[in-house]
Amino acid sequence: GAVVSQHPSRVICKSGTSVKIECRSLDFQATTMFWYRQFPKQSLMLMATSNEGSKATYEQGVEKDKFLINHASLTLSTLTVTSAHPEDSSFYICSARGRVTGSYEQYFGPGTRLTVT
Amino acid sequence: AQSVAQPEDQVNVAEGNPLTVKCTYSVSGNPYLFWYVQYPNRGLQFLLKYITGDNLVKGSYGFEAEFNKSQTSFHLKKPSALVSDSALYFCAVRDMRSGATNKLIFGTGTLLAVQP
Secondary structure (H helix, E strand, C coil), rough: CEEEEEEEEEEEEECCCCEEEEEEECCCCCCEEEEEEEEECCCCEEEEEEEEECEEECCCCCCCCCCEEEEECCEEEEEEEECHHHCEEEEEEEEEEEEEEEEEEEEEEEEEEEEEE | CCCCEECCCCCEECCCCEEEECCECCCCCCCCCCEECCCCCCHHHHHHHHCCCCCEEEEEHHCCEEECCCCCCCEEEECCCCHHHEEEEEEEEEEECCCCCCCEEEECCCEEEEEE
């Protein structure tokens, strides 16, 4: 149990285009989903927290108009990188928080490698 | 300020030897502590957590961690390392500030390299 998927696993896009990344909790309901960004050989940087049916809460320094987050259901959240630029190239990881085996934990997706050319 | 420190960027150990990956934390109140492992180009996998109770926590793949309140540490250990344990390890603490909505604060990660 407690599987989180991300799609796509890798994406290459041209500068100026938009890219959507999906995060799904496959076997549990996620009241909260988190989006992280990870640069090579660095830690995870929390970008935003989203609760189902409400607006995402963005961390300081993260542009909400550039990184659009939608949490439309208890099993799906999407991150759209708008007008992507090469500096947006990174590894994006989502996590979903839900109650599995009696306790609430965060479960992480496998990540999406975004390359902007 | 709440924070997690992993003082070693890399730990090298020979297969079969015991390993320790260090983590110290700074948080208000009682900490909720976690260890995750990340393999190349993959997301994080949960290893173990400490919430309350016994200071020695046992987790997945033979790993364990010891919570030491006086030293504010939560070091990850394994009695006998395997080459397949080679990966990036993250220590994390739950952000206990009001309104933090269960955020995790991660350390910078420690790369474990186990030599055959």
